[in-house]
Amino acid sequence: MYLGIDIGTSSVKAVIMDDHDLPVATASVPLALSLPRPLWCEQAPEGWWQAVVDSLDALANQAPTAMAAVRGIGLSGQMLGVTLLDASDTPIRPALLWNDGRASAECADLHARFEDFADIVGCRAMPGFPAPKLLWLARHEPAALARARRILLTKDYIRLRLTGEAISDRADASATLLMETVRAEWHDGILAACGVDHGQLPRLVDSTEVSGTLRGSLTGRWHLPSGTPVAGGGGDNMCAGVGVGAVQAGSAYISLGTSGVYFAANDRFVPAHGGGMHTHRHAVPGLYCQHAVVLSAGAALAWIAGLLGRDIAGLIAELEAQSLSTDATPVFTPYLAGERTPHDNPLLTATFSRLTHMTGPLHLVQAVLEGVALAMADGHAALAASGARIDRIFLTGGGARSALWARLVAAAIGQPLHLAAEQRSGPAIGAARLARAAIGGPLIAAAPRVPASVVSVDARLAEQLDRKRSLFHGQVQGVRI
Known part of the structure; x- marks a missing residue:
């Protein structure tokens, strides 16, 4: 144990x-x-x-x-x-x-x-x-x-x-x-x-x-x-990488926790010179890791739930039962605490736009999920532009338990996501694996668990989000540009 x-x-x-x-x-x-x-x-x-x-x-x-x-x-x-x-x-x-x-x-x-x-x-x-x-x-x-x-x-x-x-x-x-x-x-x-x-x-x-x-x-x-x-041990991002199995160059994960983290393992040191990207040492010997970070992911969901006076789990369950079209939801930029990737600007603020008389509480909640997904897509683009090799992407964090949010992220980045076996305990599992390695055991068990399922890219949803992307990118500090 x-x-x-x-x-x-x-x-x-x-x-x-x-x-x-x-x-x-x-x-x-x-x-x-x-x-x-x-x-x-x-x-x-x-x-x-x-x-x-x-x-x-x-x-x-x-x-x-x-x-x-x-x-x-x-x-x-x-x-x-x-x-x-x-x-x-x-x-x-x-x-x-x-x-x-x-x-x-x-x-x-x-x-x-x-x-x-x-x-x-x-x-x-x-x-x-x-x-x-x-x-x-x-x-x-x-x-x-x-x-x-x-x-x-x-x-x-x-x-x-x-x-x-x-x-x-x-x-x-x-x-x-x-x-x-x-x-x-x-x-x-x-x-x-x-x-x-x-x-x-x-x-x-x-x-x-x-x-x-x-x-x-x-x-x-x-x-x-x-x-x-x-x-x-290690930082939570590195330990989450060990926990989900991103322990080889080309493996990556997206974590929907308080923040949104896009982590890619690399076997070479690629310093980040802009775009809110950062490169560090991985907890796995001989590897480095590249990060794109959205500062408010689950934090944005908790914020809107608090404003509405509702429980997050209840809101998500109700939303997933409604099947709202992304064409009917507002555009939300999740910059409640500024942003790191790709803007590197602590002064950015969150905004809603395209609000109408038809906008209801669930529209606002789905807009938050969509906004975080589009922000994670910006991180994906920044990683790709840096030359990061991304062969397989795991999805983890508390937000990964929402099937809707998982579909939105997969559609926004245009790649399938492999659901991690332990979505909420990834960093703790990774830390436990490092403990085993420290006393001479293997980093990963001989027969690692297979991810529960794969979230495929929904082409129709990807098309809808792509229509929203230009509006999203124009919505900085509450000003359409």
Whole structure:
């Protein structure tokens, strides 16, 4: 048995996986977000830890025998978070998250200082990434940054609480933009430009390497074996790739979670020089990964459901029973928190257009699904333009459970999608697989599970979405152009 823990944006998920990659028991605990100012998005690190404790408490009560058989723990987590800890390892301030957009000016400053920035780290600086956020802290909260004994990513804060070790893996760390991606080591010049030093950053290990062992005070509480090893793990995007099976060059996945992620595995380093694209190290040794990201996917669906005062599952069920034509729905751009791919603009805003007296609540909901699908198609186009090889695309994330949304995405990008076997636990499954690899086992079971089904491209739906595409592209910041 192997335990995978994924610290997401909206919840912590934990899964016990057996030797055949099948989940034996799962637990999930929600997390709260803080939006203190426009463009800001923060979260309390203590909330992550408490949700991990609660989820493992639930697994210990639900499946004590399986927990006692766990041979390794893997960690996955939302990427790009900046957590500052003082000398007693207490958080100094809330963590700045991946969709925090306050550091635009700092991005420009980094590019001015390093002409070859993207070639060093894998992409241009964008506001959600740690390097510009640390520079922002150096300028606006210098006392907090000076007090920081440690600067950790989300899952690495949990690793510290679990093992006492301040360590990160080279895959997740490559997305901080503080690391020379090919060499896989911190970059002295960029660290200095952002006002941090080596001593504040964690030691680096591989994703499939043991990073420490579980504290003895925790093993009894959760029925885990003494000295349980904890693997390096990875960012949630890399772990989702391992979880769905995107572990070879040419394999890809689309995740419809809080954000929308289009991830492609590559066997060569292809730095992204624009279009909101980014390239990092994969959690699989020897591979890199290219990303296109839509900042508001499931978040956009949750937003419209909240405005309507309805439950998401109920809305989707009602919508799928109605079979609305896309010709009757408004055009929606999902830029509720700005956008990364392909616009790289934290100031973009979401818009509806083509509203009429006939527009009802379900039309608005379907327009949101269509808008996210068209945004993911922009990501597909950006990846293709970069030369990324895409042989097979998996679909995962909570949104993948909607047959309508899956059909819309397949039609928008013009390629079939293979539904992942575990749509909501992909990163946690990937983390568990990394734990197995860290103690000498195979990354993927000898007989991997076959995806449940394939979502084919509906030619009629693709034609309808294509008619909407020009309207979608003209709808930026509420102005038709």
